[in-house]
Amino acid sequence: MASDMKRTVLIVGVCCTVLTLWLVPAEPLPLTGFRSAPSRSTPERQAANEIRAKLREENALLQRLRLVDSLSARLVSSSTGPVFVDLPPVADPEERSMLSEAVRRQVEYLRPGPVDMVVGVSYVDLRFGNHPDYQRGQRSWADYFSGTVDGQSYCLVSYPFRGEDPTNPRSRSNLGNAIRDQTSTRFLEDTGGPPTDLLGPCSFYLVHGAPGVAIRRWLRNDGSRLAWSPWLDGRGMFPPISDHRGPFGEWDRTRYDVRGSFGRESMVGEGCLAGRIDACRHAVLGRTANMDPRYISPLTHPESYIELEEWISSGDSRRRQPFAGRERTWMGDLEAEFGRDRFARFWTSDQTVEDAFTAAFGEPIEVWTMRWAQDRIGIQKAGPSVDLLSVLLTLVALLACIGISTATATRRRV
Amino acid sequence: MCRLNLVLATLLVMPLGASLDGQTTRPTESELVARIDSLSVILDRADSVAKIADAVRREERQRLLGGQIDTLQVGPFLVVTPVGQGSLARRYFERAWARYAAFVGTERTAIEGRVFLYGKSESLYGLDSRGSIRVTTRYLSRNRDRAIGRILGGVIAADLPEDLRTWVGDFYIRADETRELEWAYRSLTTTASAAVSDCYDGVLDRCWDAMGLDHQDEWATTWYSASERRLVVRRLNTSDIAGARASCLDAQRDDACMALLVDQDAAAGIPLPLGTRMTLLANALSLGGPAGYRRMAADTDASIKDRLVRISGVSADSLISSWRTEVFQGRPDGRSATRKLRWSSLLWLLVLAGVSTRSTRWRLT
Numbered sequence: 001m002a003s004d005m006k007r008t009v010l011i012v013g014v015c016c017t018v019l020t021l022w023l024v025p026a027e028p029l030p031l032t033g034f035r036s037a038p039s040r041s042t043p044e045r046q047a048a049n050e051i052r053a054k055l056r057e058e059n060a061l062l063q064r065l066r067l068v069d070s071l072s073a074r075l076v077s078s079s080t081g082p083v084f085v086d087l088p089p090v091a092d093p094e095e096r097s098m099l100s101e102a103v104r105r106q107v108e109y110l111r112p113g114p115v116d117m118v119v120g121v122s123y124v125d126l127r128f129g130n131h132p133d134y135q136r137g138q139r140s141w142a143d144y145f146s147g148t149v150d151g152q153s154y155c156l157v158s159y160p161f162r163g164e165d166p167t168n169p170r171s172r173s174n175l176g177n178a179i180r181d182q183t184s185t186r187f188l189e190d191t192g193g194p195p196t197d198l199l200g201p202c203s204f205y206l207v208h209g210a211p212g213v214a215i216r217r218w219l220r221n222d223g224s225r226l227a228w229s230p231w232l233d234g235r236g237m238f239p240p241i242s243d244h245r246g247p248f249g250e251w252d253r254t255r256y257d258v259r260g261s262f263g264r265e266s267m268v269g270e271g272c273l274a275g276r277i278d279a280c281r282h283a284v285l286g287r288t289a290n291m292d293p294r295y296i297s298p299l300t301h302p303e304s305y306i307e308l309e310e311w312i313s314s315g316d317s318r319r320r321q322p323f324a325g326r327e328r329t330w331m332g333d334l335e336a337e338f339g340r341d342r343f344a345r346f347w348t349s350d351q352t353v354e355d356a357f358t359a360a361f362g363e364p365i366e367v368w369t370m371r372w373a374q375d376r377i378g379i380q381k382a383g384p385s386v387d388l389l390s391v392l393l394t395l396v397a398l399l400a401c402i403g404i405s406t407a408t409a410t411r412r413r414v
Numbered sequence: 415m416c417r418l419n420l421v422l423a424t425l426l427v428m429p430l431g432a433s434l435d436g437q438t439t440r441p442t443e444s445e446l447v448a449r450i451d452s453l454s455v456i457l458d459r460a461d462s463v464a465k466i467a468d469a470v471r472r473e474e475r476q477r478l479l480g481g482q483i484d485t486l487q488v489g490p491f492l493v494v495t496p497v498g499q500g501s502l503a504r505r506y507f508e509r510a511w512a513r514y515a516a517f518v519g520t521e522r523t524a525i526e527g528r529v530f531l532y533g534k535s536e537s538l539y540g541l542d543s544r545g546s547i548r549v550t551t552r553y554l555s556r557n558r559d560r561a562i563g564r565i566l567g568g569v570i571a572a573d574l575p576e577d578l579r580t581w582v583g584d585f586y587i588r589a590d591e592t593r594e595l596e597w598a599y600r601s602l603t604t605t606a607s608a609a610v611s612d613c614y615d616g617v618l619d620r621c622w623d624a625m626g627l628d629h630q631d632e633w634a635t636t637w638y639s640a641s642e643r644r645l646v647v648r649r650l651n652t653s654d655i656a657g658a659r660a661s662c663l664d665a666q667r668d669d670a671c672m673a674l675l676v677d678q679d680a681a682a683g684i685p686l687p688l689g690t691r692m693t694l695l696a697n698a699l700s701l702g703g704p705a706g707y708r709r710m711a712a713d714t715d716a717s718i719k720d721r722l723v724r725i726s727g728v729s730a731d732s733l734i735s736s737w738r739t740e741v742f743q744g745r746p747d748g749r750s751a752t753r754k755l756r757w758s759s760l761l762w763l764l765v766l767a768g769v770s771t772r773s774t775r776w777r778l779t
Contacts, residue, residue, distance in 0.1 A: 059450060
């Protein structure tokens, strides 16, 4: 019997070793795929493509420059209140009133203080400002700018729309739909909740005035992704982590609703949720990873127009954000927790972002960020782990086996 | 080649030195326009140099490739493939073509005279592929019969009128007709649509709705019930009127669902999937024979429903009834999926029984 048992254990051990060696590679598998393949273009073709990309970037910069120059001049000369709605002549009165009403609701909700700031909201043809040789350049997202004209500080929001193409008689403008999609409240269950966020980061400018130098640099350097309001219908802003993750903290795509919820947190976001303080710091102060630039238009690269000093941000949501876009309310939540005065001290501080945060709120930025993230999303399990139920079931099974074998052995001895 | 590189480097360095330096101050509009103008000139020159370099590279490669490729005639088209893969490529393409030839007959189609380049992308690199279709094996499905059949169907579909092509997708005829009908039967039983349920229950007129070929103007209300409309909204990429989606899905307000669906094209909401629609087209073609294919390619005036009827050469009721009968005959065997499981269970039972009879206690008694 004993030799039978030894033989069985030996066979099982050998089989397990063979399977392990077979299935688990001793070293990482080589990276294969088209990304690792060397380029097949000639060096001359690659050089020509690089020049073409540079040309598109220059055109994108020209578009933004013309946009901010024309809109800011009109804003400062025409504005009569804190917010100026600037629509093209083709907009009909109903569209004008829808946009004005939505802006009025947001301003009422924000209750701006007496700061020296005017904000403009405009819809501009997405091809506006192109170089004559590059008429196909299109803006895809809203652009946000801030600066000073004739001593007046301003913040500009410019939404793109597709205007009628004079060369194509079948083309139709989508201005009406663009405004309607952005402002309609017909189907809102809770009309008393936060209004449509039309102003984006400019809402903070409207309430607190122009930010300090370091804060402004941070906003331009991707910090503006933290300065939005929640989606109007609360589209899955903060679903609990268990909604899209399994018992071991792993991403579970079967539970994830593509449209109803935000996407997957990045490695940085997961690190922060798992309690890594450096990750939390990087999540709010570091730049988010861009998508591979080969697959997106140069017109959406902020790098192409960041040299424009008035530019703050684009409403581009295709970046890989640490908390998958949920951080859009980070600043709003900060203001709600500590109050308007302390937030204003942080916003207008001349210190670095970290020093300004600690001075205004009394704790380091990464500590508050970790609390903010874990309270809203949940704590992410990191590293290998087994869930409690499995541990208990294994222990019960082991105890049962031991009990049965002991009882059997005892009976045999008798 | 070195001379070309030298020319290009000179072209790039000379005018860019002034214009592309790291800029620290805001450029003016005129500066930017000037930068773009000068870059345009450089790009034109660089493009012409690159064209020459591309042509030189192409010629070199084609010279190296000479004698390493086979050209095969399969039906009305050619297959170009590396030497050594010829017999395999011929087998795949002939099998795939046989399925289409049954419907097309000797009719002239868009596949006539086409050239398919088949093989690993590395082995095909450098071949002049203008006007030909590359079928590279790296990203091709392991089920080569299906993948190549789909490619051939896509080429033949170029003959079809655009609306028919949109409705049926790739003109894809599966290798296994039984399986195709099984899938159609499954879609009839599982698609959440009032029209599909009625069709399953035998209301023939409703089968045209299920196919998306009737009542397109009021599709959201005719093809779907209120609860099914919510599923459609969940599935479709509807335009986002603020709050409407949440109102439709969470508050279950049908007016919100309708507001989201009203702008959608009927084609986006067709209940039965493309594969099932293809079974109806295949049924019509098999009833109409090769003449049916000719009628299908030429007829563009009537609605798709009327065209299918003309292709088949029978009445609308007969066509849809014939299709439905065929699909019901293809009803899958519900127990076939568990056949392996049953054998595996039996085997394990025998193994465990064998092990248990070898225990010490049994042998002692």
